[in-house]
Amino acid sequence: MLRLRTTDFLRLNRAIALIYAELEPDTIFDRLSEAAALAIRAETACFDGLDPSGRIGHLGAYPEAMFSVLNFPDLAAHLPLHPLFPAIIEQGWAQPLRTSDVVPLSRFLATALHAEFYRPLAITHQLVVGLHLAPYGQVTCAVNRSRRDFTAADQAVLQLLVPHFQAAVRLSQTVRELRQQAPPAAKPAPRELTPRETVILGHLMRGLPDKEISRVCNISPRTVQNHLQNIYAKLEVDNRTAALCRALGVAG
Structure with a gap:
């Protein structure tokens, strides 16, 4: 059985506190991205949505401007080539997956997707979890590193954050409705x-x-x-x- 270390729990608790500290609807996904990066010790993190027609929509990131340089229509066209796409998007796999769980690192680095979109951002290793967030539909949370792959403990911590992501988005929607x-x-x-x-x-x-x-x-x-x-x-x-x-x- 996997045992998390005390330091893992301390980072997880700080991340959870960060999630609920401010539920501003317009920046909720930036805050969730920051919490994910904090909990996993990742360099960057982002949330993206996939609507029923298959279009990719960028929801938020940490750092906030990190992914603003991406051409998301082009990225959407290449995304089905991502090694994790079949499991997370098509099969609805609910557990966090590393790119290295599916293909060797060398194969991922050789893809056009990595060369055109991830290499300029110094992203080599990814850990991604898919979740459903009303009213956004199917959403992915990806945490990224440039040098060190993610561990089984990182996967467990990200899984523990998922219900807090869902609760925070529901609360942010309540905030929006109350204001309206x-x-x-x-x-x-x-x-x-x-x-x-x-x-x-x-x-x-x-x-x-x-x-x-x-x-x-x-x-x-x-x-x-x-x-x-x-x-x-x-x-x-x-x-x-x-x-x-x-x-x-x-x-x-």
């Missing part, structure tokens, strides 16, 4: 919540207790209480249930 809700016409618009208060309200909607909110946001329970009191005041309510009713636009 218009206040009732008969009432004045409530004072706007801060980004942190919006995140905490999203956790309330998931049913998380104060202690769990404290953990995922990496803040003290007292700070959580202070944020909740501010949320109640801005929503003109005095308890958790009423705050959720107000946010969802239902009668309390």
Whole structure:
């Protein structure tokens, strides 16, 4: 049985805290990429989506500008040549796979895909996991290194991050929906919540207790209480249930 080291768990915990620290919808995939790179000790990481028509869409990366030089239409045309494409995209393989799990490194380095797209970015070794993220559909998370291949422990850590990726994207969608809700016409618009208060309200909607909110946001329970009191005041309510009713636009 594979045993992770203490250092693996410490990096994993820091990555999870980073994921939930800020759930801004427009940059959520940049943050998830940074968390993946931190947990795996990778040099770069990125999230890409594949829509039903097979088109590739770039969602986010770490560093943020790392993949901006790529011509994604051309990359999409070459992507079926990637050694991991059949297992992850066509077969829906749910476990993280290294390129070296499928082909020898020398064969991957000899492909046009590597020569045209990965070599300019100094990417030699890849670890990729596929996951489904509503409303984005089929998504891949790839972490990359230039010199050292990934290990079985790296694969296990990335697999442990997958449910946190999914939860964070759901929460970011909640944040987006809450921002888009218009206040009732008969009432004045409530004072706007801060980004942190919006995140905490999203956790309330998931049913998380104060202690769990404290953990995922990496803040003290007292700070959580202070944020909740501010949320109640801005929503003109005095308890958790009423705050959720107000946010969802239902009668309390």
